[in-house]
Amino acid sequence: MVYRLLALDIDGTLLSSNNRLDRQTKDAIQYAQKKGVIVTLVSERHFHSAAKVARALRLTKPIITHSGAFVSSSMDDPVYTSKIDHSVLMQLAEFLETYPCQIQMSHERLSISNRPHQKNLIAKMTIGMNEPLFYPVTYVDSLSQYLLENYEGATDVKVKLQDTKVVDDLEHALSDYFPSIDAWRTAPDSLTLVRQGTSKFNGLLFFAGQLGIxxxxxxxVGDGIEDTEMIEKCGLGVATRNAPADVKAKADWVTRSNDMDGVAYMVREVFRKQIRVH
Structure with missing residues (x-):
C-alpha cells in the first residue's frame, strides 16, 4: 500500500510529555516528506499554537486546528471553517452563564473568557484549557453582553465547571436545548463545544478531498478519544502506547509512546519500504 498523506495529532502524540519536539521526530517528518508524503497536523489547538509546531516541522500545507473547525496554512486564507453562528453563540453564552463555570469562546484570532475569580492571574494571559502553551485571552465581565456589541462566531467553546457533579446535567441540557451543537468531555470537569458535525476527522476528510487523496x-496517528474516528476510518490508524485502551482498540497498529519517539518509530517503519510518491 502506498500512503500519500500523514495526519498527526500534536499533544500526547507528536510532542513528548514535557511538550518538546524531539530531533528524532523532526528528522522522521523530513524523511516522510522526502518520500513525497504530504504531512499535516490535526489538533484541538488554536491555529496560532499549532502553526508554531508546523513551522518547526517545516510543513507548508494547511493544518487542521480548533478540533477540525479551521483548516488553513495562514490566518487570513482558510480553506475550510466550521463556526458556531453568532445567534447560537449568544443563546449559548446566556445559558452557560447560569452555571458556575469558566467559559472560553475562541476563533482563529482570539479568545474571549468570562473574568475568573482568581486574583493572581497574569493580565490578558492564561493557560488555555487543554493547551499547554500560553495563549492570549481577553477577559470580560459578561460574555453575552460582549456578544451583543461584537458580531462574532466561534470555532469552539471550552467550559470548565467548578463542580464535577454538574457536568452530566449540563451535557444533557446542551443536547436538549442546542441541537446544532456537539459537546464532548475533555476532562472530568471540562467540556468542548463545537458546531454540529465538526470533528478532527471531518476536517481531515475535507483537506484530503481537496488533494484528491x-x-x-x-x-x-493520535492518542485521544477525539482521534478515534480518524484512527478507525483512515487507511492506517495508529495509536501511541500512552493512548487510552479504547483508542488503542480501534487502531490498526500501536506504536511506542510519545515519550519514546513513537511518531518517529512509526514513520520509519511504515515509509522506509515505500517508493517516493509523485
Whole structure:
C-alpha cells in the first residue's frame, strides 16, 4: 500500500510529555516528506499554537486546528471553517452563564473568557484549557453582553465547571436545548463545544478531498478519544502506547509512546519500504 498523506495529532502524540519536539521526530517528518508524503497536523489547538509546531516541522500545507473547525496554512486564507453562528453563540453564552463555570469562546484570532475569580492571574494571559502553551485571552465581565456589541462566531467553546457533579446535567441540557451543537468531555470537569458535525476527522476528510487523496491512502496517528474516528476510518490508524485502551482498540497498529519517539518509530517503519510518491 502506498500512503500519500500523514495526519498527526500534536499533544500526547507528536510532542513528548514535557511538550518538546524531539530531533528524532523532526528528522522522521523530513524523511516522510522526502518520500513525497504530504504531512499535516490535526489538533484541538488554536491555529496560532499549532502553526508554531508546523513551522518547526517545516510543513507548508494547511493544518487542521480548533478540533477540525479551521483548516488553513495562514490566518487570513482558510480553506475550510466550521463556526458556531453568532445567534447560537449568544443563546449559548446566556445559558452557560447560569452555571458556575469558566467559559472560553475562541476563533482563529482570539479568545474571549468570562473574568475568573482568581486574583493572581497574569493580565490578558492564561493557560488555555487543554493547551499547554500560553495563549492570549481577553477577559470580560459578561460574555453575552460582549456578544451583543461584537458580531462574532466561534470555532469552539471550552467550559470548565467548578463542580464535577454538574457536568452530566449540563451535557444533557446542551443536547436538549442546542441541537446544532456537539459537546464532548475533555476532562472530568471540562467540556468542548463545537458546531454540529465538526470533528478532527471531518476536517481531515475535507483537506484530503481537496488533494484528491482517498481515505485508504491516509495514515492517521493520535492518542485521544477525539482521534478515534480518524484512527478507525483512515487507511492506517495508529495509536501511541500512552493512548487510552479504547483508542488503542480501534487502531490498526500501536506504536511506542510519545515519550519514546513513537511518531518517529512509526514513520520509519511504515515509509522506509515505500517508493517516493509523485
Amino acid at each position: 482517498p481515505l485508504h491512502e491516509i495514515v492517521a
